[in-house]
Amino acid sequence: MVTLRDALLRVVVVGVALSGPCKLIAGEVRITVQGADGTAVEHAAVVLRDADEAWESPPGEGEATIDQIDRQFVPSAISIPVNTRVQFPNKDDIRHHVYSFSSAKSFELPLYKGMPARxxxxxxxxxxxxxxxIHDWMIAHIxxxxxxxxxxxxAxxxxxxxxxxxxRYHVEVWHHALETEREKVDExxxxxGGRVGLETQLEFATGPAPRRAQPRRPTGPGYQ
Ligand SMILES: [Cu+2]
Structure with missing residues (x-):
């Protein structure tokens, strides 16, 4: 029986290499996330947290957008800094009612078309x-x-x-289907001028890694 913790500790450092005489002042990081069955996990959030707190995070007061197009959220996942404002324009010719009950942010935009007021x-x-x-299959994650x-x-x-x-950075991988929401994977x-690569596996309580980042909407008559 492999626990989630054990699975997360199966992190393989696949390459830490200095690229010759370096002219660059910054490095490159590549993270690959798989389920325990080896399938690729799309739309996992990867977070690099400065381990020495040598420099501060930007205030994150920018804006982001999640559209509603053809009865889907587009994109179906984003990662944003704390305090970002997100617009939810409805580009369909029917009304949507966007909401969240999540503890990190609960809100409701009652039935509307076009751009919400705020x-x-x-x-x-x-x-x-x-x-x-209105449309149960419409799901997005922020x-x-x-x-x-x-x-x-x-993908x-x-x-x-x-x-x-x-x-030095703490690497975290977040996924909405993980029981713990986020996990520290490695440092x-x-x-x-260097390159760091990590491969990590997540074990989902639901079994295999979710194959699609967003459920498909139903088709055919009766679905508006
Ligand atoms: Cu809708």
């Missing part, structure tokens, strides 16, 4: 699940992060970031 601000870190009260460096894995379960300032050291 963006929603996300002041607390955590995973926020967004739904539509990873609210209080660290400067973060992003989402692609191959891979995330790559250039321009990472040299230093890495980024050298000037």
């Amino acid at each position: 963006p929603i601000q996300f002041p607390q870190q955590g995973v926020v699940t967004i739904g539509c009260n 990873y609210v992060v209080d660290a400067a460096i973060h992003g989402l894995t692609d 191959e379960g891979s995330w790559r970031q250039e321009g990472v300032p040299p230093g 890495i050291r980024v050298e000037a």
Whole structure:
């Protein structure tokens, strides 16, 4: 019986290499996330937390957007710094009712078309699940992060970031389907001009890694 903790500790440092005489001042980090069955995990959030707190996270007061297009949230996942404001424009010709009951942010945008009056601000870190009260299959996830460096894995379960300032970082991988929401995976050291690669496996209580980042909407008559 492999516990989640054991699975997370099966982290393989696949390469830490200095690239010759370095002219670059920053490094590159590549993280690959798989389920315990080896499938790629799309839309896992990867967070690099400065282990020495040598520099501060940006205030994160920018804006982001999740559209509603053809009765889907587009994109279906984003990672944002704490305090970012997110707009939820409805680009369909029917009304949507966007809401979240997540502890990191609870809100409701009652039935509307077009642009809501105000963006929603996300002041607390955590995973926020967004739904539509009318269309059950519409789901999106917002990873609210209080660290400067973060992003989402692609369809191959891979995330790559250039321009990472040299230093020590705690690596966290977040996924909405994990029981613990986020896990510290490892600590890495980024050298000037260096490259760090990590592969990590997550064990989901539901079994295999979720194959699709977003459920498909039903088709056919009767679905509006
Ligand atoms: Cu809807």
